Amino acid sequence: MKLAALIRKEFHRFFHDPRLIVTMLLPGLLIFALYSILGEVIYTDEQETYEYKAYLMGSSEAVTLIDAAFEGAGSDLEWLPAEDEETARAEVEKGNAAALIVFSENFDAYGEGANVAIYYKMDDDASYQFYALVSAVLTEYGMPFAIVSNPIGEENLGMTVMRSVLPLLLVCFIFSACMSVTLESVAGEKERGTLSTVLVTSVKRSHVALGKVVPLSCISMLGALSSFLGVAFSMPKLMGVSFGFLGSYGFASYALMFLLILSVPPLIVALISVFSTLSRSMKEASAYTSALMIVSMVVSLIASFVPAMGNWALCVPVLNAVVTLQTILDGGVPVWQTFVSMGANVLYTALLVYLMTRLLSSERIMFGK
Amino acid sequence: MNEEIVRADGLKKTFTLSKKQQKIERTGDTRRVAVNGLSFSAYRGEIYGLLGPNGAGKTTTLRMLATLIRPDAGDALICGSSIVRDPAKVRDKIGFLTSELKLEGFFTPSYLFNFFGEMHGVPKDVLEVRKQELFSRFGIDKFAEVQVKNLSTGMLQKVSLVISIVHDPEVLIFDEPTNGLDVLTAKVVTDFLTELKGMGKSILLSTHIFSLVEKLCDRVGVLIDGRLAAEGNLEEVARGDLEGSFFDLYHTIKGETV
Numbered sequence: 094m095k096l097a098a099l100i101r102k103e104f105h106r107f108f109h110d111p112r113l114i115v116t117m118l119l120p121g122l123l124i125f126a127l128y129s130i131l132g133e134v135i136y137t138d139e140q141e142t143y144e145y146k147a148y149l150m151g152s153s154e155a156v157t158l159i160d161a162a163f164e165g166a167g168s169d170l171e172w173l174p175a176e177d178e179e180t181a182r183a184e185v186e187k188g189n190a191a192a193l194i195v196f197s198e199n200f201d202a203y204g205e206g207a208n209v210a211i212y213y214k215m216d217d218d219a220s221y222q223f224y225a226l227v228s229a230v231l232t233e234y235g236m237p238f239a240i241v242s243n244p245i246g247e248e249n250l251g252m253t254v255m256r257s258v259l260p261l262l263l264v265c266f267i268f269s270a271c272m273s274v275t276l277e278s279v280a281g282e283k284e285r286g287t288l289s290t291v292l293v294t295s296v297k298r299s300h301v302a303l304g305k306v307v308p309l310s311c312i313s314m315l316g317a318l319s320s321f322l323g324v325a326f327s328m329p330k331l332m333g334v335s336f337g338f339l340g341s342y343g344f345a346s347y348a349l350m351f352l353l354i355l356s357v358p359p360l361i362v363a364l365i366s367v368f369s370t371l372s373r374s375m376k377e378a379s380a381y382t383s384a385l386m387i388v389s390m391v392v393s394l395i396a397s398f399v400p401a402m403g404n405w406a407l408c409v410p411v412l413n414a415v416v417t418l419q420t421i422l423d424g425g426v427p428v429w430q431t432f433v434s435m436g437a438n439v440l441y442t443a444l445l446v447y448l449m450t451r452l453l454s455s456e457r458i459m460f461g462k
Numbered sequence: 463m464n465e466e467i468v469r470a471d472g473l474k475k476t477f478t479l480s481k482k483q484q485k486i487e488r489t490g491d492t493r494r495v496a497v498n499g500l501s502f503s504a505y506r507g508e509i510y511g512l513l514g515p516n517g518a519g520k521t522t523t524l525r526m527l528a529t530l531i532r533p534d535a536g537d538a539l540i541c542g543s544s545i546v547r548d549p550a551k552v553r554d555k556i557g558f559l560t561s562e563l564k565l566e567g568f569f570t571p572s573y574l575f576n577f578f579g580e581m582h583g584v585p586k587d588v589l590e591v592r593k594q595e596l597f598s599r600f601g602i603d604k605f606a607e608v609q610v611k612n613l614s615t616g617m618l619q620k621v622s623l624v625i626s627i628v629h630d631p632e633v634l635i636f637d638e639p640t641n642g643l644d645v646l647t648a649k650v651v652t653d654f655l656t657e658l659k660g661m662g663k664s665i666l667l668s669t670h671i672f673s674l675v676e677k678l679c680d681r682v683g684v685l686i687d688g689r690l691a692a693e694g695n696l697e698e699v700a701r702g703d704l705e706g707s708f709f710d711l712y713h714t715i716k717g718e719t720v
């Protein structure tokens with residue numbers, strides 16, 4: 094099949110060029126390095142083991158699991174009996190205890206309304222680490238109950254900032270991954286006259302367009318995936334937690350984040366492909382692309398610092414991913430928002446591929462002076 | 463020898479000139495008629511040459527025949543298929559080569575041969591046999607696995623030529639096939655064309671070089687300002703002196719001395 098041959102050619106080109114592969118995998122490593130360093134700076138005593146004191150109300154078998162986890166992490170944990178919630182919370186706030194955990198009555202029976210509340214102090218590293226580990230253990234416990242987290246006080250400022258700019262960074266890295274492969278492959282081929290050589294054959298223009306967008310998207314997704322893993326692995330560090338891959342986010346958060354991140358590269362690849370097809374040279378195409386990148390960065394930046402954009406934002410490409418990522422990072426599990434964003438991105442990608450097909454068929458664009 | 467294999471009928475193409483182009487060409491006209499009602503026929507097994515000065519409309523004509531651009535009026539039949547109504551079919555019947563069409567330097571001749579074969583829908587087994595045959599015939603076999611960017615100009619030209627006939631087309635269309643090539647590489651091309659003619663292919667080429675026409679072409683059409691000024695066998699048109707006849711024609715049409 095002609096389309097398959099076109100797609101194979103792009104992959105062949107990519108996977109036989111070590112330089113291109115490095116360019117693709119670098120962003121993830123950079124994010125990991127960056128966030129690890131920042132994590133170290135923000136949580137200076139991150140590697141130390143604490144001696145935790147925590148209040149416990151109610152009881153559950155999960156407590157033994159928690160004990161085991163702390164022992165595994167090499168920390169001491171002492172449970173303090175809590176007289177009443179008020180005093181215990183006050184002690185947590187004063188910093189005399191890491192947290193207060195309240196198991197509901199019927200917790201181990203998994204009855205209706207089973208839940209566990211965790212009170213911890215946001216700007217206290219030890220308290221936060223305690224919270225992160227306990228919630229990770231309880232998440233793995235995997236039973237149908239709700240974890241109610243009750244942060245006390247203000248969040249650590251450094252972390253707030255890092256969390257706000259994370260989507261922006263992701264967009265930035267994904268964009269540059271898409272840019273490096275697409276400019277070279279589409280604008281480069283047009284400028285060098287190798288694209289017209291394909292157009293002389295009887296292959297359909299739509300296949301030529303898809304033969305670019307599909308493989309380049311896959312390749313860029315590889316870059317996005319690398320960025321995603323970079324984030325996933327540095328998140329626990331950033332949270333001041335030195336153990337576990339998932340940190341304090343649950344599996345669902347990561348799954349949604351992953352889906353969102355994968356929906357962005359095809360869109361950006363298709364967008365850059367369209368501009369590359371329009372341009373006469375790589376220089377012209379990279380000028381357009383830089384402008385696009387600046388626009389999407391400004392959009393992401395605004396979104397990072399403007400809370401609650403409203404649902405219309407889900408229909409705006411790139412912005413939708415940023416806004417939804419933000420929700421996930423803030424601890425939400427925005428299922429339908431994720432799927433709406435993905436759907437919108439897929440739709441835009443399809444439209445752009447159609448547009449590229451039209452451009453490839455235009456003699457003025459392809460063979461004009 | 464008398465089967466019409468290419469038949470152009472009233473081909474016309476007008477371009478809209480951009481501001482930039484108007485400046486470059488020092489003209490206030492916004493439109494340029496590049497090809498103006500061109501009709502001619504080329505027959506099976508012959509080499510037909512379109513001879514014309516710069517800007518006569520040669521490239522435009524050949525691009526229309528190769529279905530890369532659409533004529534504003536008129537049509538052409540290539541092996542019976544219309545360039546206007548059936549462009550995809552035409553593309554599989556022709557091999558088109560110009561200096562603007564390039565091969566990606568990253569790939570090897572062997573890879574590109576297979577790739578373009580697939581683009582034309584040639585079955586895999588047929589492709590392998592053809593590759594063997596053509597590569598050894600034109601001495602490419604030793605370079606089959608060398609990246610195109612590392613080939614000498616002559617070898618690259620051979621590879622381009624061979625790839626343009628990967629799908630065994632009936633008709634070959636070459637725009638200025640020897641332009642910008644040194645004498646050795648130019649000879650590679652002219653030998654190739656002669657060889658193709660020997661294989662029974664029909665060839666349509668454009669050039670502004672008189673000697674190339676004299677050496678290769680069976681019939682020639684003289685193109686001036688997008689119109690056919692003369693057409694016929696080489697002897698009929700040249701009347702012993704192709705260059706002289708050309709300038710006579712040019713003066714009669716343009717009414718000026720060069």
Ligand SMILES: Nc1ncnc2c1ncn2[C@@H]1O[C@H](COP(=O)(O)OP(=O)(O)OP(=O)(O)O)[C@@H](O)[C@H]1O
Pocket residue numbers: 460461462477478479480483494495496514515516517518519520521522523670
């Ligand atoms: N895409 C285009 N847009 C605008 N004008 C064009 C375009 N293509 C060709 N022309 C103009 O049409 C005329 C014929 O051009 P064409 O390239 O067909 O000539 P040619 O005979 O191939 O000349 P050359 O020997 O320079 O290659 C020229 O005046 C050229 O400037």
Ligand SMILES: [Mg+2]
Pocket residue numbers: 520521522637638
């Ligand atoms: Mg020309």
